[in-house]
Amino acid sequence: MARKTDIPSSYYGEPRKFDPTFRGPIHNRSCTDVVCCVIFVIVILGYIALGTVAWIHGDPRKVVYPTDSHGQFCGQQGTPNVNKAILFYFNILQCANPAVLINLQCPTTQLCVSKCPDRFATYLDMQYNYRYNKSYWDYYRQFCKPGFDNPSKPVAQVLRDEDCPSMIVPSRPFLQRCFPDFITRNGTLTVANKTNFKDGLGKTRSVVDLRDAANQVTAVQQGVESGITSLLDAKEVGMKIFEDYASSWYWILIGLVITMVVSLAFILLLRFTAGVLLWLIIFGVIAAVGYGIWHCYWEFSTLRGKPDADVTVSDIGFQTDFRVYLQLSQTWLVFMISLSVIEVVIVIILIFLRRRVRIAIALLKEGSKAIGYIMSTLFYPIITFVLLAICIAYWAVTAVFLASSGDAVYKVMSTQSNCMYSNLTCDPETFGQTNVTKVCPGSQCTFAFYGGESLYHRYIFVLQLCNLLVFLWLVNFTIALGQCTLAGAFASYYWALKKPNDIPTCPLFSSFSRAIRYHTGSLAFGSLILAVVQMFRIVLEYLDHKLKGAHNAFARFLLCCLKCCFWCLEHFIKFMNRNAYIMIAIYGKNFCTSAKDAFFLLMRNVVRVAVLDKVTDFLLFLGKLLISGSVGVLAFFFFTRKIPVIQEEVPSLNYYWVPLLTVIFGSYMIAHGFFNVYAMCVDTLFLCFCEDLERNDGSSAKPFYMSPGLHKILRKGDQGAKLYTGS
Numbered sequence: 001m002a003r004k005t006d007i008p009s010s011y012y013g014e015p016r017k018f019d020p021t022f023r024g025p026i027h028n029r030s031c032t033d034v035v036c037c038v039i040f041v042i043v044i045l046g047y048i049a050l051g052t053v054a055w056i057h058g059d060p061r062k063v064v065y066p067t068d069s070h071g072q073f074c075g076q077q078g079t080p081n082v083n084k085a086i087l088f089y090f091n092i093l094q095c096a097n098p099a100v101l102i103n104l105q106c107p108t109t110q111l112c113v114s115k116c117p118d119r120f121a122t123y124l125d126m127q128y129n130y131r132y133n134k135s136y137w138d139y140y141r142q143f144c145k146p147g148f149d150n151p152s153k154p155v156a157q158v159l160r161d162e163d164c165p166s167m168i169v170p171s172r173p174f175l176q177r178c179f180p181d182f183i184t185r186n187g188t189l190t191v192a193n194k195t196n197f198k199d200g201l202g203k204t205r206s207v208v209d210l211r212d213a214a215n216q217v218t219a220v221q222q223g224v225e226s227g228i229t230s231l232l233d234a235k236e237v238g239m240k241i242f243e244d245y246a247s248s249w250y251w252i253l254i255g256l257v258i259t260m261v262v263s264l265a266f267i268l269l270l271r272f273t274a275g276v277l278l279w280l281i282i283f284g285v286i287a288a289v290g291y292g293i294w295h296c297y298w299e300f301s302t303l304r305g306k307p308d309a310d311v312t313v314s315d316i317g318f319q320t321d322f323r324v325y326l327q328l329s330q331t332w333l334v335f336m337i338s339l340s341v342i343e344v345v346i347v348i349i350l351i352f353l354r355r356r357v358r359i360a361i362a363l364l365k366e367g368s369k370a371i372g373y374i375m376s377t378l379f380y381p382i383i384t385f386v387l388l389a390i391c392i393a394y395w396a397v398t399a400v401f402l403a404s405s406g407d408a409v410y411k412v413m414s415t416q417s418n419c420m421y422s423n424l425t426c427d428p429e430t431f432g433q434t435n436v437t438k439v440c441p442g443s444q445c446t447f448a449f450y451g452g453e454s455l456y457h458r459y460i461f462v463l464q465l466c467n468l469l470v471f472l473w474l475v476n477f478t479i480a481l482g483q484c485t486l487a488g489a490f491a492s493y494y495w496a497l498k499k500p501n502d503i504p505t506c507p508l509f510s511s512f513s514r515a516i517r518y519h520t521g522s523l524a525f526g527s528l529i530l531a532v533v534q535m536f537r538i539v540l541e542y543l544d545h546k547l548k549g550a551h552n553a554f555a556r557f558l559l560c561c562l563k564c565c566f567w568c569l570e571h572f573i574k575f576m577n578r579n580a581y582i583m584i585a586i587y588g589k590n591f592c593t594s595a596k597d598a599f600f601l602l603m604r605n606v607v608r609v610a611v612l613d614k615v616t617d618f619l620l621f622l623g624k625l626l627i628s629g630s631v632g633v634l635a636f637f638f639f640t641r642k643i644p645v646i647q648e649e650v651p652s653l654n655y656y657w658v659p660l661l662t663v664i665f666g667s668y669m670i671a672h673g674f675f676n677v678y679a680m681c682v683d684t685l686f687l688c689f690c691e692d693l694e695r696n697d698g699s700s701a702k703p704f705y706m707s708p709g710l711h712k713i714l715r716k717g718d719q720g721a722k723l724y725t726g727s
Contacts, residue, residue, distance in 0.1 A: 010653040017695065022501075024489050025511070029588030036528070036591075037521030040477075047470045050463065051398045053616040058401030066112075067177050070428070071410070071447040074112035075404070077135045084112035087177045088143060090165040108413075109162040109446065116171035116178035123164050124155055140203070143168055160441060214386070240654035247651040248659040251638070252666070257665040259631050262379065263674040266627060271368035279363050282350065282363055285622050288629070289343045296336035303329040322454045345710055349618065360615040366707060367681040370493045373500045388475060395471035399643060402464055412436060413446045465535075472534050476527035480581055484515040484523060487681045488585035494688040495705055511585060519584050522591040533573060534547050537566045575602040582684050605690045616682050620675045628668035682719065 020371025031037070065073045066087035067429040082287050121140060129136040137151050140451065144164035159166050171178040245252075269277055350357065371377060410428050412421045419440035426436070431445035488511025496502035504510060515523065542565050548554060579593060579598035602609050639656040653659070689706055696702040 013497075018047050019517050023495055023497075025488050025495070025514070025586050026588050027514075028513070031518050031521065032517075032584070032588065032590040033521030033525050035521070036525040040473075040524035040528075042519065043470060044472070047467075047474075051394065051401075051469065054398050054401035054405060054463075057405040059404050060400050062288070067110075068112045068445055069110045069444070069446040072112070081112035084114045086113050086173045087111070088113045088114060088116065088165075088171075088426060089178065090143075090162055091167075092180070109165075109444070111143065111145065113178070116173055117143060117168040118170050120169055122166075122167040123158060124705040127151060127155060140164065140168070144256070191493065195257045242657050244653045244655055244658040245662075246622065248653060251359070251651070252662050255631055255635050256666045256670060258634075259627060259670045262627055262631065263671050266623065267368060267371060267674060267678060270364060271372045275365065278364065278623075281619070281626055282357075285626060286343065286346060289339050289346070292339045293336055293343060296332045296339060300329050300332040300336060303332065339391050355617070357615055360619055363616055363682050364619065364678075365685060366685055367678055369499075369707075370681050370685065371488050371678065373493055374507055375504055377486055378674060379678050380482060380486060380508065381677060383675070384478060387478040387481075391471060391474045391478060395467060398467050399464060401458055403465065405460060410445050410447055410648070412440075413444050419443060424490070460537075468489050468538070469531060469535050472531035473524075473527055476530045476534075477524055480523040480527050481512075481515055482587045483578055483680055485512045485583040486521065486677060487511070487582040487684045488514060490684040491586045492584070494685055494692075497703070497705060514588070515585065518588060522584055522594070523581070525591040526580060526595075530573050530577060532567060533570045537563070537570060540566060578633055578683060579687065582687050584682075586688075601687060601690055604694075617679065620679055623667060624671040624675055627671045628664055631667040632660070632664040635660050 032493040065076065067073055068081065068087065072079045072081055074087050076082065088111045090111065092108070122135075124142070126140045141149065141151075141164075145162075148163045148165075153163070154251050154511050158164055165457045170181045170183045174180075266277075272422050364527070410426050410431075412419070412424050421436045421443065422442055426434075428445045431437075486509065489507040492507040492511070493499065496504075540559060544559050545562065547559065576595055576599065579602065580595035583589065583594035583598045583601075584591065589597070622726050638646070638650060639653065639660055641650050692705050696704050698704045
């Protein structure tokens with residue numbers, strides 16, 4: 001009886017045959033997936049047309065700047081509000097009304113003003129004091145409707161017609177809107193040292209009512225749910241962070257340049273000392289994590305038992321000064337447990353994959369040689385970065401213009417709860433000729449939002465989805481172009497029999513030209529498949545966000561399963577696309593054929609795939625971790641003034657972690673960019689190596705193209721794998 005492992009060789013396709021004319025990437029090739037290429041070009045032209053239409057109809061000012069009740073922007077040239085850049089709410093207490101959620105606009109008159117009020121006052125008090133001092137009216141009138149100059153008009157009519165606000169409270173501008181100036185004193189929320197006030201109609205109200213109303217305005221108009229106090233604190237923190245960036249950007253840039261130099265030097269060193277350097281990285285990471293565990297235990301044991309250190313993180317909440325968390329024993333306990341888990345995982349991986357680590361090191365060493373001969377590949381990520389930046393910028397601008405498309409929509413606003421015309425669309429120019437004001441005295445036709453009833457405006461959401469889908473397609477195409485280009489260059493290196501003499505001139509440029517000229521359709525095809533899957537994942541995330549408050553357990557379970565399945569599908573497609581692009585770069589066939597050939601080649605070498613896909617990625621991850629961590633430690637000592645030599649050069653900072661985290665994140669991304677080229681090189685060399693074993697036998701008639709050292713160590717790995725599987 002045949003064993004399950006005895007699978008015929010033809011089950012995964014026939015192995016490659018010896019071809020004496022094959023010398024690497026085929027130059028005489030034809031265009032592939034032409035239909036998809038045509039569709040891709042048409043979609044790009046349509047995307048340009050969509051951006052143009054959005055630019056014509058949209059106005060970003062509608063998103064950025066506040067709008068008064070007449071639909072005019074505050075502080076904009078060409079409007080009566082050119083010198084009035086701040087929006088003032090007549091009665092912000094009305095913003096806590098549930099009608100806000102219906103109209104998406106606070107149901108009170110909104111006026112553009114040059115500055116926010118700085119005192120408590122009511123219209124009733126102003127009218128009373130007007131008899132004795134007209135300066136009261138001079139101050140109060142700047143918050144009334146333009147043209148209103150009748151302080152003797154009955155108070156009831158003024159408040160009904162909303163000619164003036166019933167009251168004004170000390171406020172300060174935030175997001176170009178006047179919000180009450182809340183200050184917490186001894187744990188009590190106050191405005192101008194007051195906790196209670198009269199609202200202009202003689203009713204006593206509390207400062208909490210103001211805060212709730214301000215929260216409603218902010219939540220609806222700005223899309224946030226936190227209170228105004230938190231927002232004001234966030235603004236203050238944001239200003240401090242901006243100041244830190246302004247004073248430390250120069251040193252951040254120096255840190256990123258250091259990362260770039262170290263990454264480049266690291267890859268060059270791998271060419272000559274790959275084995276020693278990679279083992280040093282492995283043991284260095286183990287030692288560093290071990291020291292971190294010891295240090296966390298020492299800090300935990302020192303702080304344990306102290307009254308102030310036994311407070312939990314949840315008790316103190318979010319703190320902008322991270323040093324507060326370092327004074328808690330719980331923080332160091334969490335760090336110690338996390339590092340212990342990481343240490344155990346690394347050690348277990350190395351124990352079980354020690355033989356594979358040696359094979360991975362051989363592949364990485366060969367990759368270092370390839371990059372050393374084609375140094376231009378290290379700088380190709382700059383092209384990818386520029387193209388991705390263009391895609392992201394175009395998508396963001398188009399999305400903003402689409403969101404701001406439409407004309408001003410006006411709706412009837414009435415102070416009467418039983419008005420039959422409330423929330424109905426109206427025309428401010430003809431509103432005075434209707435009988436609405438007679439049926440509902442005091443009603444107004446005020447600006448509600450930007451939109452419209454045209455076909456274009458009805459399908460804004462659909463256009464936004466199209467914008468997102470094409471954006472994902474273009475991003476994946478840009479990444480695919482880079483992978484195919486690098487694969488073609490490294491394949492030219494591998495299939496050069498006498499290196500470096502047989503390596504073609506300008507292999508990177510030649511590979512880029514072939515990818516653009518012949519395989520735009522194939523790259524677009526693979527990118528579209530991945531973009532559609534990513535689009536489904538985004539829709540599932542949106543549905544998950546909407547169903548968070550649902551009590552249907554089956555729906556949540558089904559959604560969770562779908563999210564998991566699509567996550568796995570996306571990563572599988574990324575893996576297959578990557579190998580398909582390598583085969584396209586070498587043989588110039590269409591996407592489906594290349595994907596099938598790559599899959600069968602990988603399945604015929606399934607044992608070796610574990611070497612490439614897991615161990616090499618693990619080693620490269622350790623390299624990225626070492627580089628970004630080293631630069632991060634250096635930045636930490638610098639920004640905390642622990643380097644005596646350059647202590648005076650350190651800028652004064654509000655939060656030292658702002659430039660520190662920026663340097664660490666930027667360093668990791670730079671190292672990731674360099675090592676991505678390295679990973680693509682290893683992937684290409686691995687597939688070429690598998691093809692080389694099938695095509696040639698090492699004889700003088702069929703010599704191997706791989707280096708003798710790589711062939712020797714990979715052959716040893718194969719023998720060990722055969723013993724392990726019992727074949």
